[in-house]
Amino acid sequence: MAQILYQNIETGDAHDITTLVKSASWKTKRAGSPAQLSLTLVADPAVEITEGGIVTLTEDGTGLFYGYVFKHSRTESEEVSVTAYDQMRYLKSKDTYVFTGQTADQITTQICADFGIKVGALEPTGYVIPSMVEDGQTLFDIILGALDLTLVNTGKMYYLWDDFGSLRISDVAASAIGLTIGDGSLATGYTYQSDIDSDTANKVKLVRDNKETGKRDVWIVMDSSTQKRWGVLQHYEKVAEERSSAQVEAMADSLLELKNRPKKSLSINGLSDLSIRAGRSILVSIADVGISGWYIVDECTHDLIKETMTLKVVIV
Incomplete structure (x- = not known):
């Protein structure tokens, strides 16, 4: 059973607000965003929500979210909305x-x-x-x-x-979860997508300023077979002058290996399991689209009241 606690940092008063919560969602992203806990509460005069207040989410004693109030509002219907982020918010x-x-x-x-x-x-x-x-x-x-x-x-x-x-x-x-989601296990629906539009490249061009010659050194690697099928999709990047030629060559080869393929994404709706969060990998099995393997969770949103979740995953 998930439990939500709140502490007013100005007064030190702490409250178990689990029974006040009308709606709650916990969202994590693998890159570039803090974890977010969004709540709608029944207003209670004893619980004063303030900026910087501490909000925690636990399940059976396991800490899932520890964050701080960044936004709160109240309506005439005596509902209070709260948005809290974990400390990665300060990385903005x-x-x-x-x-x-x-x-x-x-x-x-x-x-x-x-x-x-x-x-x-x-x-x-x-x-x-x-x-x-x-x-x-x-x-x-x-x-x-x-x-x-x-x-x-x-x-x-x-x-x-x-x-x-x-x-x-x-x-x-090393962060894989021993859990399968898909046919007959947690999933209630899915959307599968494959594209070469967002982060695919079959030509990599790296350049490095050369102070000795006053020109730019250029490295190009490509895959002609996928260029025939998809056209030329180029990734261009300027690298640091301190990098050796061998380092730049290795970087170009690695980038081509990483990017010379379609980006495949999968969104899954299912029953909630709070051990699943962005960054971890899970085993996904959906026979209809021939998917069976380990996927990295890119985004995950848990509805804590409905006990459902929505996942976006990428192939490991």
């Missing part, structure tokens, strides 16, 4: 950073220390990024950019998430 702040010879987890540790964000277990990501210069970017973009560079150069995928008040980096492959 912008700043300028220059990193040299650091891993993604080290970059995350430094940023979190600078902004007072609580950190939990950060998986060592291993890959040492030669250089990152980020001018006026969101903290989200900087950290996710470091994780993307790690993926391109190692093939290992990590996700950033808040574990009940502690920011974490986890290995997607």
Whole structure:
């Protein structure tokens, strides 16, 4: 049974507001957004909602969401709406950073220390990024950019998430849930889509400024077979001057391998299981479209009252 608690940080008063809740949804995204808990409550004079108030969601003693009130409103019908985000909301702040010879987890540790964000277990990501210069970017973009560079150069995928008040980096492959969703298991409906419109490339062009020659060095890799079928879909990127030719060549090959395929997405409606959240992988089996395998949860929304969920997944 899910339980929702609220604490007014100005007075210190704490309340179990589970019985006041008329509607509740918990939403997580794999990249670029904080977890969100949206509530509609019956107004209670004893429960004063204020900005920065702490809201938690637990199930059978397991912490699922620890966040802070960012928006609240009240109507003439004595209903109170509350929107709370976990601490990843603070990663929307912008700043300028220059990193040299650091891993993604080290970059995350430094940023979190600078902004007072609580950190939990950060998986060592291993890959040492030669250089990152980020001018006026969101903290989200900087950290996710470091994780993307790690993926391109190692093939290992990590996700950033808040574990009940502690920011974490986890290995997607090691975060699989022993749960099957699909035919005869939780799913009540689905939409399957395959496209080459959003993030597909069969030609990769990387350029690097060369101070010695005053020109730009260019690397191009492509797949002529998919170009015949799809036309030329180019990914263009400028890389840091500090990268060696071997590093740029490897990066180009990795990008082509990652992007030279259709992007397949699957949306699933089903019965709620609160162990499922964005970033984790689950086993999906839907015979009608020939799907059977591990998928990464890209987005997940749980309706805590109706006990249903909507998932968007990508292929591992």
